[in-house]
Amino acid sequence: MDRPLRRDARRNRDALVTAAREVLAERGIDAPLEAVAKRAGVAIGTLYRHFPERGDLVDALLEEKVSAWTGLARRSLEAEDAWDGLVRFLEETCETQARDRAFTELVCLSHQDDRSEMSDLVERLMERARSAGALRADIGPIDLAYFMMANSRVAEADPGQWRRHFRLMLDALRPPAPPPGG
Known part of the structure; x- marks a missing residue:
């Protein structure tokens, strides 16, 4: 059973989705995930914790x-x-x-x-x-x-x-x- 995300984890996830929306709009779906993490202001490990594969992030959009x-x-x-x-x-x-x-x-x-x-x-x-x-x-x-x-x-x-x-x-x-x- 999935537990609700902590407030900071939810904020990070939301920031990642927003950043992915922007970066992928500018550069396409093959844009480097590092660029998404950087735009969101989080480490790449945080991105992978929320979205273990590129497809997970793409599906969110x-x-x-x-x-x-x-x-x-x-x-x-x-x-x-x-x-x-x-x-x-x-x-x-x-x-x-x-x-x-x-x-x-x-x-x-x-x-x-x-x-x-x-x-x-x-x-x-x-x-x-x-x-x-x-x-x-x-x-x-x-x-x-x-x-x-x-x-x-x-x-x-x-x-x-x-x-x-x-x-x-x-x-x-x-x-x-x-x-x-x-």
């Missing part, structure tokens, strides 16, 4: 990232305009990617092929936009996964350019305009 992303998708489904809802979801996802490498590595790329709640929500966002005539009929979930992969690379290479890339990609998702006079 994964749930909050997935929960936030799923919440975004749900809120986006509530948009009155289907295209606006899809754009909101994509733009906020891309913005998160630009500031949080761990989000991209842990959440976006790892959930592109599974049948999670997130996959279902994305399909619903797309179907709403497609039914409204705002999304090309031939665009599928894998296209959005590639969209997000491409955005993550743009954001990593030149963080100031992701919004331009985002707008270009949105243009590619829209159905072509009917020919003039036709």
